[in-house]
Amino acid sequence: MARLIDAGPGCPTPTPLRAKSAAEARGLEYDDAVKAATDVLYPLVSYFITPMEWPAVAPLVAEINKIKKAKNAVILAHNYMTPDIFRLVGDFRGDSLQLAREAAEVDADIIIQAGVHFMAETSKILAPSKTVLISSMEAGCSLASSITGEDVRLIKERYPDYPVVTYVNTTADVKAECHITCTSSNAAQVVEAVAVEWNTDTVILVPDQYLAKNVAAQTGIRIITWPGACEVHELFSKDDVQALREAHPGVMILAHPECPPDVLEAADFAGSTAALANYVRDEQPAKVVLLTECSMSDNVATDNPGVDFVRPCNLCPHMKQITLENILDCLINMEYEVTIDEDVRVRAKAAIDAMLDLPKMETPLSFNVGVKPMEIEVISRH
Ligand code: 13P
Ligand code: SF4
Numbered sequence: 001m002a003r004l005i006d007a008g009p010g011c012p013t014p015t016p017l018r019a020k021s022a023a024e025a026r027g028l029e030y031d032d033a034v035k036a037a038t039d040v041l042y043p044l045v046s047y048f049i050t051p052m053e054w055p056a057v058a059p060l061v062a063e064i065n066k067i068k069k070a071k072n073a074v075i076l077a078h079n080y081m082t083p084d085i086f087r088l089v090g091d092f093r094g095d096s097l098q099l100a101r102e103a104a105e106v107d108a109d110i111i112i113q114a115g116v117h118f119m120a121e122t123s124k125i126l127a128p129s130k131t132v133l134i135s136s137m138e139a140g141c142s143l144a145s146s147i148t149g150e151d152v153r154l155i156k157e158r159y160p161d162y163p164v165v166t167y168v169n170t171t172a173d174v175k176a177e178c179h180i181t182c183t184s185s186n187a188a189q190v191v192e193a194v195a196v197e198w199n200t201d202t203v204i205l206v207p208d209q210y211l212a213k214n215v216a217a218q219t220g221i222r223i224i225t226w227p228g229a230c231e232v233h234e235l236f237s238k239d240d241v242q243a244l245r246e247a248h249p250g251v252m253i254l255a256h257p258e259c260p261p262d263v264l265e266a267a268d269f270a271g272s273t274a275a276l277a278n279y280v281r282d283e284q285p286a287k288v289v290l291l292t293e294c295s296m297s298d299n300v301a302t303d304n305p306g307v308d309f310v311r312p313c314n315l316c317p318h319m320k321q322i323t324l325e326n327i328l329d330c331l332i333n334m335e336y337e338v339t340i341d342e343d344v345r346v347r348a349k350a351a352i353d354a355m356l357d358l359p360k361m362e363t364p365l366s367f368n369v370g371v372k373p374m375e376i377e378v379i380s381r382h
Contacts, residue, residue, distance in 0.1 A: 002235040002291075007313035009048045009301065011294050012320065015084050016053035022325040023059040030055035034062040044087040044302060060324045061088045067331045073110035075327070076102055076123065079273040080293040080319040081114050083302065089327060090114060093299075095274035095364065096122075096168050097183040100352065103127050112330060113338075116318045118144045120338045121172045125348045132338040135330035136321035141169050143258075146228030147207040149173035155204060155379060159224065163194045164204045166351065167211060169230075172340045176347035178206075180354040184257050184272035185364035187211060188218045193358055195221050209378050210234065214257045214264055217371045224377045232316045233258035236291045240312075241266040244289055248310050252285040256292040261373030263291060270367035278363060280304050293319060 023029070038058040042049075049057055061084070068075065068089070076099045077090025086093055092102040096119060103111060103123035110131045113120035116139040124132040152174055156164060166178040167187070175181055182190035182205070191203050203221055205212040207228030216223040236259045244251060254276045255267040264270045269279050276290055277300045289310040290297050297311045330336070340348070 002237065002240050002312055002314050007294060007311045009298055009309075009311070011298075011311065011313050012082070012315060015082065015324070016049060016056045019060050019084075019324060020056035022328075023056060026063070026328070028059035028063055030059055034059050037062045037065070038088075041088050045083050047302070048083060048298060057084060057088075057324070060328055064089045064324065064328050064331060067328075068112075071110055071331065072108050073112055073331060074106055074108040075112045075114050076106075076119075078115035078119060078319065079277065079296050079299055080316055081299075081322060082295050082320075083298045084324055085114050085322065085327065086295070086299050087302065089324065095183065095185055095272045097185040097272070097364070098274060099123070100126060100168065100183075101356070103132075104356070106130075110334075112327060114322050114327065115139070116141045116144075116316075117338070118169055118171060121340060121348075122168060122352065124338045124340055125172060125175070125345050125352060128342075128345060131334070133330050133334065134336055134338055135323070135326035137336050139318045139321040141318055142231040143167065143169040143208055143228050144171055144174075147174055147226055149177045151226070151381075152177035152206070155206070155226075158379075159202075159204060162200055162202050162204050162224070163198045164206065165190055165194060166206055167208050168352075170207060172344050172348040174207075175351045176344045178351045181351045182355060184211065185274055186355065186358070186361060187215045187257070188365050188367075189358060189361065190355055191215055191219055191221055191223070206379075208258055210260050211257050213261045213373060213376055214270070214367050216376050217261060217264075217374050218368050222376070224379060227378050227381065230258040232293055232314050233291070234260060235314060236260065236263045238262040238266045240291070244310065244312075248287055248289070251287045251289055251310060252283075254279060254288060254290050254292075255369075256290075257367045259291055261371075264367060264369050265371060265373060267291065267369045270369050272364045275364040275366050276300070277303075279366075280307055295319070 104126040206226035212225035
């Protein structure tokens, strides 16, 4: 069950306490130089770090930004990062698709992925000459771990006539076996394009069964999927949407398409993290709830001070492995480096390139809401 309690801004909260001991342990102080370098940044997080707490966080931020410059490194920060990372040290911010495009184009020697491991792999696949680092090897993903390259080989043996689309939330091994990748920003576009290219009415979309069902409802294309799920989004239910509407009359309910289809049926809008952020920016609802990872609301709230956010506290345990402290260590120690076997990388790149070569959309696609969920074939693991 999802946690519907309104967690308020800045959940999870212990950043200043952790940062204080981390800065002290590294001999970093809030001196005049740090103050001068960071005063301009404080307003970006003032709603969740108090002026008293700021001297604990600022030395880490200043040190990260200093080393980044010296080493010609950039930080790609996913929308689920806590605001201290997202706002204060992230150089490029966005959803999975935006970060993949940045990785392919960015002019830097080092990419630090402030996100999870499959995102760092995507960066390495697209930018093999750059050093790609992730600050915690614990930052996995329940979708990425739900399927292997061997599983995809077996799927292709069983269904040789259908194209296999993989959500980007998979390992390089899985991507290497698939024909094309997609993200939640472009899944319908990819599935429709590949159906035309293969002249088929059936497409395999792995590993997220809920995303696949939501795409099937969107496109009308017959989709076969895999029994994977995001451990954060699968917790939301239609009853949660009802409970939120009762507790907060008039609230606009926005859902990520990794949520089960009956959640999208009951929501007011659905789309990728970038699509959700755009909706809030463009529509300025009086009160909104984002049915997605908890930190996302903090990041969107900063840009939309006139919007009241209800913040159900559903944290991704993998995304939350990434902290200011381990980003600093990562930059200093140059670990953990992401490497991929060259044969796998080249084949995985072909699947990502097939997606990036499709016409670039002006904005991320939204998903239909209010549509009755449809049953689709879910491949058995055995
Ligand atoms: P997007 O940012 O592409 O919507 O993906 C959400 C997600 O779950 C990433 O882990
Ligand atoms: Fe994976 Fe879900 Fe966490 Fe995204 S939020 S990294 S899909 S477990």
